Amino acid sequence: xxxxxxxxxNSAQIRPFNERLxxxxxxxxxxxxxxxxxxxxxxxAQSATVIVNRLVEEGMLKAGKSVRGKVGQPSTPYRLDPLxxxxxxxxxxxxSAEVTTMALxxxxxxxxxxxxxxxxxxxxxDDLINLTKTLxxxxxxxxxxSLQGVGLAIPDALWSWETATGAPQGAMAEWEHATLRxxxxxxxxxxxxEMNDANAACLASLRLGGGRNLSSFVYFYVGTFIGGGLAFxxxxxxxxxxxxxxxxSLPTHLxxxxxxxxxxxxxxxxxxxxxMTAAGFDVNxxxxxxxxPEAKDLFAEWQTKAADAIAFAAMGGQVFFDPExxxxxxxxxxxxxxxxxxxxNAALNAYDQRGxxxxxxxxxxxxxxxxxxxxxxxxxxxxxxxxG
Numbered sequence: 001x002x003x004x005x006x007x008x009x010n011s012a013q014i015r016p017f018n019e020r021l022x023x024x025x026x027x028x029x030x031x032x033x034x035x036x037x038x039x040x041x042x043x044x045a046q047s048a049t050v051i052v053n054r055l056v057e058e059g060m061l062k063a064g065k066s067v068r069g070k071v072g073q074p075s076t077p078y079r080l081d082p083l084x085x086x087x088x089x090x091x092x093x094x095x096s097a098e099v100t101t102m103a104l105x106x107x108x109x110x111x112x113x114x115x116x117x118x119x120x121x122x123x124x125x126d127d128l129i130n131l132t133k134t135l136x137x138x139x140x141x142x143x144x145x146s147l148q149g150v151g152l153a154i155p156d157a158l159w160s161w162e163t164a165t166g167a168p169q170g171a172m173a174e175w176e177h178a179t180l181r182x183x184x185x186x187x188x189x190x191x192x193x194e195m196n197d198a199n200a201a202c203l204a205s206l207r208l209g210g211g212r213n214l215s216s217f218v219y220f221y222v223g224t225f226i227g228g229g230l231a232f233x234x235x236x237x238x239x240x241x242x243x244x245x246x247x248x249s250l251p252t253h254l255x256x257x258x259x260x261x262x263x264x265x266x267x268x269x270x271x272x273x274x275x276m277t278a279a280g281f282d283v284n285x286x287x288x289x290x291x292x293p294e295a296k297d298l299f300a301e302w303q304t305k306a307a308d309a310i311a312f313a314a315m316g317g318q319v320f321f322d323p324e325x326x327x328x329x330x331x332x333x334x335x336x337x338x339x340x341x342x343x344x345n346a347a348l349n350a351y352d353q354r355g356x357x358x359x360x361x362x363x364x365x366x367x368x369x370x371x372x373x374x375x376x377x378x379x380x381x382x383x384x385x386x387x388g
Contacts, residue, residue: 015383018043022051023060023080023383027105031064031077052078059146060084060104080105085148085383086139088132089376090184091197092154094165094224097124098369099131101139102376104148106208110135111372118167119158121174129187136188149191151378152181153200153371155225156243164225164270193378198227199236199245200374201366205327206231207377210364214325218317220247220310220361221370222330222340226267228313230321234384250313266309269331272302287333287368299336307343310361314344315351318359329364337363 015023018041025040026032032040038048055061062081066074082103089100095116101109112131116124136144155161159175185192195203202219205211211219211231219229228247230237237244248264265271273283281295291299314326328344330337341363348359366373 018047018051019055020383022048022055026061026078026080031079033075033077035075037078058084059142082107083140083143083146085146085380086143087148087376087379088136088150088188088190089372089374089378090128090132090150090152091200091372091375092119092124092128092152092158092180093197093371094119094155094158094161097128098372098375099128099135100369100372100376101135102373102380103143104380106377106380108373108376109143110138111369118162118165118172119175120171121178121180125178125180125183129184132184132188147190148382149193149379150184150188151200151375152184152192152194153197153375153378154180154194155197155227156246161225191379193381195236195238195374195378196227196229196242196246197371197374198248199229199238199242200378201227201329201370202229202231202245202374203236203377204366204370204374205329205364206234206236208373209329209366209370210327210362211325214323214327216321216323217325217327218314218321218323219245219364220313220326220328222267222269222306222310222328222332223371224268224270224273224331225264226306226310230317230323232321232323247313247317250316252309252312263309263313267306272299275302286336287331289333289335291333291336303340303343307340308347310340310344311347311351314348314359314361315353318356322357326359326361327364328361329366329370331368331370334365334367337367 021041022037025037034049034052037052038045041048059081061078064077064079066076068074082105085104087102089102091098097114100111103109114127159172162172181192181194198221201221205219211217216232221227226248229245250263251260252263275298276283276295281292285292328341330340341361344361353359
């Protein structure tokens with residue numbers, strides 16, 4: 001089930017459209033006066049004033065200091081009140097999980113991580129519930145009462161990655177019939193919105209990163225396994241079953257030529273990690289800063305194949321969707337991310353781009369916590385002025 005279907009199922013939690021419109025306008029502009037809100041929303045001054053006053057009374061907006069202009073009455077700006085709502089984001093990965101609490105203004109309140117060799121359902125479920133309850137209990141009382149909901153970002157068919165994660169045979173079988181979303185809703189007594197983890201990372205780019213100023217983009221996230229998403233009309237487009245933008249499954253050549261490898265067989269970081277581990281190198285340098293000198297050749301070899309494969313997929317994205325941009329983010333450190341982006345753009349220049357706009361990949365700076373931040377953003381989608 002995609003996010004739009006989930007939101008419709010929780011319609012009682014969704015605020016009236018004009019309230020969501022005003023909250024979104026204030027978020028995008030940092031602060032606005034009532035007159036500016038009326039103009040931007042195309043509401044009458046009276047309607048805008050009534051709604052703003054109601055949102056202030058409910059703790060969603062707060063008034064700033066009045067600003068006196070050259071003529072007329074002083075103008076009072078309004079901004080989001082961070083204490084007006086809180087969300088919880090839960091990201092489940094193949095080797096780690098994260099729990100994040102996020103304020104109404106999208107600022108991070110707290111972030112915690114869990115590491116494991118592979119995810120065991122019952123153990124991880126209980127750990128996530130306990131950690132989430134702890135983080136909620138540590139919130140100020142006013143904020144803990146305004147829990148907007150919980151977002152869950154998780155890979156599709158997690159049980160099918162047993163071999164890739166090095167888990168013993170059958171150790172991840174419980175995930176095939178797991179009901180994590182429902183279990184979390186019962187234990188936390190809060191609505192839970194679920195999204196594929198790569199789509200959640202795309203959402204983080206749309207709200208917090210390189211996609212904020214783009215009307216549409218194709219998104220690549222290079223993590224342990226590469227994934228991606230599509231953003232159009234200020235929303236992440238998930239498709240019928242939430243699998244739109246599942247670029248990791250994209251074939252990289254014609255089936256009649258040879259074995260049809262997928263994009264994830266070339267552009268996933270676990271391939272690089274495995275090579276570094278086999279060579280006795282510390283993989284933490286991929287994420288914490290500068291790459292250790294001894295691993296530069298291994299990184300260059302992986303980067304060449306990954307960049308070419310991503311460029312191939314980017315060409316397909318440009319042909320099918322004609323987006324305003326192609327956005328790439330990764331859990332790699334910022335210097336390595338920039339190297340990967342540059343290598344991908346160099347690979348793109350080798351492709352024949354006749355008949356389409358020139359394709360160029362731009363970096364996104366959300367980084368290693370993109371999926372976790374995206375999960376925390378999910379409950380706030382109920383505060384956006386979306387219709388349909």
